[in-house]
Amino acid sequence: MIRQLKESLKANNYNEAVYLVRFLSDLVNCHVIAAPSMVAMFENFVSVTQEEDVPQVRRDWYVYAFLSSLPWVGKELYEKKDAEMDRIFANTESYLKRRQKTHVPMLQVWTAEKPHPQEEYLDCLWAQIQKLKKDRWQERHILRPYLAFDSILCEALQHNLPPFTPPPHTEDSVYPMPRVIFRMFDYTDDPEGPVMPGSHSVERFVIEENLHCIVKSHWKERKTCAAQLVSYPGKNKIPLNYHIVEVIFAELFQLPAPPHIDVMYTTLLIELCKLQPGSLPQVLAQATEMLYMRLDTMNTTCVDRFINWFSHHLSNFQFRWSWEDWSDCLTQDPESPKPKFVREVLEKCMRLSYHQRILDIVPPTFSALCPANPTCIYKYGDESSNSLPGHSVALCLAVAFKSKATNDEIFSILKDVPNPNQDDDDDEGFSFNPLKIEVFVQTLLHLAAKSFSHSFSALAKFHEVFKTLAESDEGKLHVLRVMFEVWRNHPQMIAVLVDKMIRTQIVDCAAVANWIFSSELSRDFTRLFVWEILHSTIRKMNKHVLKIQKELEEAKEKLARQHKRRSDDDDRSSDRKDGALEEQIERLQEKVESAQSEQKNLFLVIFQRFIMILTEHLVRCETDGTSVLTPWYKNCIERLQQIFLQHHQIIQQYMVTLENLLFTAELDPHILAVFQQFCALQA
Amino acid sequence: MSVFKMLFEAAPSATSLHYLGGRLKALHSNSYVKLSQYWDQHFWRDNEEQEKLLKKSCTLYVGNLSFYATEEQIYELFSKSGDIKKIIMGLDKMKKTAYGFCFVEYYSRADAENAVQYINGMCLDDRIICTDWDAGFKESRQCGRGHSGGQMRDDYHQDYDAGRGGYGKLARTCEW
Numbered sequence: 001m002i003r004q005l006k007e008s009l010k011a012n013n014y015n016e017a018v019y020l021v022r023f024l025s026d027l028v029n030c031h032v033i034a035a036p037s038m039v040a041m042f043e044n045f046v047s048v049t050q051e052e053d054v055p056q057v058r059r060d061w062y063v064y065a066f067l068s069s070l071p072w073v074g075k076e077l078y079e080k081k082d083a084e085m086d087r088i089f090a091n092t093e094s095y096l097k098r099r100q101k102t103h104v105p106m107l108q109v110w111t112a113e114k115p116h117p118q119e120e121y122l123d124c125l126w127a128q129i130q131k132l133k134k135d136r137w138q139e140r141h142i143l144r145p146y147l148a149f150d151s152i153l154c155e156a157l158q159h160n161l162p163p164f165t166p167p168p169h170t171e172d173s174v175y176p177m178p179r180v181i182f183r184m185f186d187y188t189d190d191p192e193g194p195v196m197p198g199s200h201s202v203e204r205f206v207i208e209e210n211l212h213c214i215v216k217s218h219w220k221e222r223k224t225c226a227a228q229l230v231s232y233p234g235k236n237k238i239p240l241n242y243h244i245v246e247v248i249f250a251e252l253f254q255l256p257a258p259p260h261i262d263v264m265y266t267t268l269l270i271e272l273c274k275l276q277p278g279s280l281p282q283v284l285a286q287a288t289e290m291l292y293m294r295l296d297t298m299n300t301t302c303v304d305r306f307i308n309w310f311s312h313h314l315s316n317f318q319f320r321w322s323w324e325d326w327s328d329c330l331t332q333d334p335e336s337p338k339p340k341f342v343r344e345v346l347e348k349c350m351r352l353s354y355h356q357r358i359l360d361i362v363p364p365t366f367s368a369l370c371p372a373n374p375t376c377i378y379k380y381g382d383e384s385s386n387s388l389p390g391h392s393v394a395l396c397l398a399v400a401f402k403s404k405a406t407n408d409e410i411f412s413i414l415k416d417v418p419n420p421n422q423d424d425d426d427d428e429g430f431s432f433n434p435l436k437i438e439v440f441v442q443t444l445l446h447l448a449a450k451s452f453s454h455s456f457s458a459l460a461k462f463h464e465v466f467k468t469l470a471e472s473d474e475g476k477l478h479v480l481r482v483m484f485e486v487w488r489n490h491p492q493m494i495a496v497l498v499d500k501m502i503r504t505q506i507v508d509c510a511a512v513a514n515w516i517f518s519s520e521l522s523r524d525f526t527r528l529f530v531w532e533i534l535h536s537t538i539r540k541m542n543k544h545v546l547k548i549q550k551e552l553e554e555a556k557e558k559l560a561r562q563h564k565r566r567s568d569d570d571d572r573s574s575d576r577k578d579g580a581l582e583e584q585i586e587r588l589q590e591k592v593e594s595a596q597s598e599q600k601n602l603f604l605v606i607f608q609r610f611i612m613i614l615t616e617h618l619v620r621c622e623t624d625g626t627s628v629l630t631p632w633y634k635n636c637i638e639r640l641q642q643i644f645l646q647h648h649q650i651i652q653q654y655m656v657t658l659e660n661l662l663f664t665a666e667l668d669p670h671i672l673a674v675f676q677q678f679c680a681l682q683a
Numbered sequence: 684m685s686v687f688k689m690l691f692e693a694a695p696s697a698t699s700l701h702y703l704g705g706r707l708k709a710l711h712s713n714s715y716v717k718l719s720q721y722w723d724q725h726f727w728r729d730n731e732e733q734e735k736l737l738k739k740s741c742t743l744y745v746g747n748l749s750f751y752a753t754e755e756q757i758y759e760l761f762s763k764s765g766d767i768k769k770i771i772m773g774l775d776k777m778k779k780t781a782y783g784f785c786f787v788e789y790y791s792r793a794d795a796e797n798a799v800q801y802i803n804g805m806c807l808d809d810r811i812i813c814t815d816w817d818a819g820f821k822e823s824r825q826c827g828r829g830h831s832g833g834q835m836r837d838d839y840h841q842d843y844d845a846g847r848g849g850y851g852k853l854a855r856t857c858e859w
Contacts, residue, residue, distance in 0.1 A: 220713050220800060263763040263801045270805070312763065316806040351759040353808060451754050453770070492755060499766075536766075 002162055009167050014061060014176045015216070021065045024161070025073035030146040031153045035080035037161040038073065039088070042066045046088050048166050049095040056099055056683055057175035060122060062166060063092055067125050068209075071202045074129070075137035089133075096126055102680035106641055107180040107255045112297040116183035116199065124181045125205065132202040141206045143233060177681060182250035184290060190239040197238065207238060211247040215268075219260045226271035241283040244272065249287065252309060253302040256645035262305060266312045292326060295337040300638035301645065303341060304528060311348035319349055319361045330365060335526065335631045339369060344528050347371040351492050374490035378446040380439070390439040393417050397443040407464040414440060414465070432474045440469060441482040445497075452496055459500050466506045476511035481520055491529035498533050502540055509602045512537045517609035526635045531642070534606070538647055541602050545595045552588040559585060600654060603647075607662050610640045611671060618668050628670065637674065644678040652682065715800045719815050736818040741768070741795045742788040744817045748773075749808050750783050750847055760807050761787050765794020773834070783847055784834060786817055 001020060008017040024041075027033045048054075048062040066088070070077075078085050101120055105111070108118040119127075132139060146153060187196040197203035211229065218225035229244050251258050252265045273281050291298070291306055298306070314321060329338035346369060350358045355373045362370065379385055380394040396413050405413075419433040440462075448458035459466065470476045480498070487493045501507045515521065516534050524530055559581050566578075614636060621628045644651060651658075663675035718737055745757070754770055761767055766789065773784035789795040795816075803814040 221715060222801070261764065261797055261801070263797070266763075267801045267805060308763075318809055348759075352756055354753070354756075452758060453754060453772070492759065496758065540766075 002164055005164070006167055012172075012174045018065055018068060022069050022072055025069040026146075028073050028076055029144065030149075031156055031158055034158040034160050035077055036084075037159075039077055039081045039084050041161055041164045042069075042077075042088055043084065044164055044166060046091050046095075049091060051169070054169045055175060057178065057681075058169055058173065059095065060099070060178065061175050063095060064122060064125065066092070067122075067129050068205075070129050071132065071139050071206055072142060074132060075139070078133075078137060092126075096122060100680065100683075103178055103677055103683075104180060106645065106674070106677040106681070107178065109180070109182055109253045109255070109299055109302045110294055110297045111299070112294070116186065118180050118183065119199075121179040121181050124199070127200040128202045128205045131200050139202055139206070141203045141234060175682070177256065179254070182246070182253060184249065184287065185239075185242045185246050189286065189290075190242055193239045193242075194237055195239075196242060203238075207232075207243055208247055208250075211243060212251070215247070215251065216259070219264055219268075222264070222267050222271045225268055226275050229272065230275050241276065241280050245269075245280075245283050245287050249291075252305055255299065255301065256648060258305075262308060263312070266309055269313065270316055289325070292338070292341070295341050298337070299641075300635055301642045303337065304531070307341060307344045307348060307528060311345050311352065314345075314349060315352040319353070319357070321361075323362050323366055327363075327365060330368070333631065334368075337631065340526070340631075342366070343369045343371070347491070347528075350374075372489040374493065376446055376449040376490070377486055377488065379442055379485070381446070389420065390417060390435050394439045394443045397439060398447060401444060401447050407462060410440070410462060410465050411468075414469075432472045432478070433469075434474075434478050437469050437475065437478045438482050440465060441479055442486055445483060445486045452493070455493070455497060456500055459497070459504060459506070463504060463506070466501075466504075470506055473511065473514075476507040477515055477518070480507060480511065480515040481518075484515075484520065488524075491527070495529060495533050495536070499536060499540075502537060509537050509541045509598070510605050513602060513605050513609070517606075517613065526632060531639060535642075535646060538602065538606075538643075541599050542647070542650060545592070545599050548588065548592050548595050552585065552592050555581065555585045555588055599650070600657070603643075603651060603654060604657070604662070606643060607640075607658065610636070610643075611662060611667065614640070614671050615668055618670060637670065640671070641674050641677075644674065648678070648681065651678075655679070713796075713800075715803070716796050733818050737816045739792065740816050740818060741790065741792050742786055742817040742819055743795055743798055743814045744784065745787055746784045746813050746815070747810055748783045748785060748812055749810050750781055752781070752783070752785075752808050752810075754785075756807060757785055757787065760805075761798055761802060764797035764800075764802055765789050765791060782834060787814075 001024065005017055005020045005024075008014070008020065024033060025038065028035050028038045045062040045066045049059045051059065099122075101123075104120050110118055181199075183199055185196060186199065190196060197207065211232065214228045214232070215225060218228055230240070232240055232244075248265055248269060251260070252262065258265070269284060273284065288310065295303065323342075326338070326342060329342055332339050334340070334343075346358050346362065346366075349361075350371050355371070358370055359367065380388060380391050385391055393413065393416070397410065400409055400413055414436050417433065417436045417439060419431070420435050421432070444458050444462060445455065448454040466479070470479045479501070483497055483501075484494060487497070498507075498512055502509060502512065513534065516525075516530055521530060559578070562578060562581065614633075617630075617633055617636070618628060658675065663672060665672070667675075718734065745761075748757075754772055757770055757772075758767060761770075767787060768790045769786075769788045771786045771788075773782050773786075774780065775782045787795075787798070789798070799814055799816075802812075804811060806812070
């Protein structure tokens with residue numbers, strides 16, 4: 001088992017390693033392993049805190065493995081070796097005092113310390129273990145079946161653990177991210193039921209560990225997971241529903257990312273409601289209410305997840321909710337978190353139903369927060385548009401589209417459109433002409449407005465025209481601008497069109513990033529759909545790079561196999577086959593490099609634009625003497641954090657460039673702090 | 684009896700169970716993603732071929748939609764498990780109007796599996812929808828195969844289903 005532990009650690013499989021350590025601890029309780037040898041192992045664990053030039057997260061894990069086993073075996077170890085244990089404890093304490101905690105603000109779900117502090121996970125665990133020690137290691141929650149067999153077990157032969165040296169730190173070692181403990185309930189929230197163990201009690205730790213473990217084991221089978229959760233042993237002594245809801249939200253809101261796909265938590269909560277229809281829905285409603293009340297200090301990324309969860313949940317219950325309870329948001333600044341939340345929820349609810357339904361489900365007082373009817377806006381549509389430049393061409397195009405014109409026919413209609421940007425066309429004939437783009441995109445999207453499928457067909461059929469018009473960077477930006485003007489009432493359509501345009505290479509990822517930070521979008525900059533588009537764009541870029549890297553790896557492997565076969569068979573004719581494959585590998589290598597460069601550029605563009613708009617805001621506030629902390633600012637700075645958190649693995653590659661080029665010491669400390677927090681995550 | 688054996692048979696704490704569970708098949712089962720009993724009779728004479736395709740498929744058949752379910756709603760719901768490649772709405776063979784089923788194709792198998800695990804059996808437009816693996820979209824499979832142009836099930840159902848045109852077609856034609 002020690003070998004297994006070493007293997008898990010080397011393979012960066014820290015979850016498994018923690019369970020192994022706990023299992024070994026329990027074996028001490030069974031008198032299978034001699035306590036002193038376990039103490040020795042823990043001594044070695046905690047001595048990792050003395051290592052120099054290693055990431056803090058490495059030291060953190062060993063301390064965590066030690067502390068988190070103590071609820072199981074603390075009593076036994078202290079009884080046998082209290083002096084040694086005290087020493088280990090002192091070392092742990094001094095380490096915890098001197099470790100840096102710059103990363104904490106980035107991982108907190110709420111920035112407020114009231115009503116429950118959002119503690120760093122090691123701090124919380126330390127407090128819990130100290131309390132346990134003070135209570136003389138009395139712990140009543142863990143199942144200890146071996147106690148019943150104690151008289152037999154203590155006569156058995158004990159084994160010593162072989163000495164355990166933690167595997168050294170390597171370049172490939174990746175340690176678990178630090179966490180902040182999510183707390184939303186305490187004993188006051190369920191006055192009628194059993195008392196909820198306090199936040200620094202070890203019972204709380206054990207219950208939460210066990211519930212998280214159940215989710216981790218059964219997340220792929222929601223009914224089993226729900227059944228296991230509600231049949232938790234010892235459920236009569238604790239307010240189990242509150243613990244379950246807290247643990248599930250802890251995972252859903254976890255930063256950087258939930259352990260499992262977001263939608264799993266929605267379905268799990270619904271399964272739980274089905275299993276306990278008399279009790280769980282009320283706790284869930286209470287939790288929702290509490291989350292709403294604390295929106296002002298909730299991290300924007302977590303608010304996004306709250307919006308998505310709540311709207312999807314409501315769609316399974318005919319959108320029934322007591323909206324009047326939230327009337328307080330109607331009198332607030334529409335940009336502040338509560339009204340914003342309600343607006344976004346209603347918009348998402350509409351996507352899962354239809355516009356009139358949303359008007360029907362909310363009280364009339366909420367109509368200001370209801371989403372716009374998602375209709376198309378065609379600028380050449382009515383009488384007054386006769387005077388608009390390009391109007392006649394638009395009509396001509398409309399006729400052509402309806403009579404199934406070809407790309408060439410469209411090109412010839414567009415040839416005569418004057419370019420407002422210059423007096424005479426270049427010889428190329430198709431340099432950036434915003435008016436051409438305008439009439440083409442407006443008319444086509446308007447005719448294809450009926451459904452997503454219609455719009456996709458239109459993009460596919462006239463792909464050639466799109467590619468030509470959007471050849472330059474300005475062209476790409478303008479296509480996005482015009483598309484946005486047509487569909488600004490229908491954010492969902494905007495998102496799917498941007499997705500298709502990237503996939504069919506009408507626009508590239510950098511164009512989308514620049515468009516999002518452009519002045520046309522500044523009014524909608526804090527809306528959720530904008531960030532969903534940006535993150536979807538980044539993900540597509542990342543997937544593209546991975547795909548080509550995989551192709552390159554496969555080609556290299558194929559070549560290696562061919563070489564091996566050749567050396568085995570001594571076949572000279574495969575030289576020619578090699579040549580073709582080698583050429584392919586060279587091409588793929590170039591493709592990979594180009595894709596990686598495009599990916600890096602995308603992130604640099606995004607960070608640069610963030611720095612620009614944030615600096616602008618900070619400077620303006622300084623000159624005007626106003627407070628920096630406007631709702632817009634909180635939203636924007638947390639969106640910057642979100643870029644770092646959601647794509648941290650890729651961004652780690654660019655640390656040097658970011659430090660030297662963008663996040664330099666001259667930067668405003670507000671913005672630099674975000675970068676420093678990010679660096680601290682794996683430092 | 685060895686101590687180890689005793690431990691295995693006693694009720695262990697959840698964490699030890701997880702360790703043991705790593706070796707127990709039950710905790711790694713993924714029964715939601717298994718194939719159902721449905722075999723498409725019209726297009727694939729070879730069931731073995733169909734089964735192979737189903738196990739690699741990224742396409743889902745989605746049933747029990749209301750006739751008013753829109754492509755937009757389906758996009759929104761099924762996007763929660765991953766990026767959608769294509770949606771093809773099921774149509775009445777004769778009227779070519781939406782008819783309560785569709786096909787959803789993902790770019791990756793993993794995303795399709797997530798849909799089967801977390802979107803199957805949940806509500807869309809107040810109806811509990813169901814999903815099933817599909818061997819791959821071919822032209823004309825989007826048309827219902829029922830006698831009156833819709834799906835087989837709509838020919839036969841006796842009860843009144845407001846979201847699917849009222850009474851079943853055969854029941855209706857029997858009414859005077």
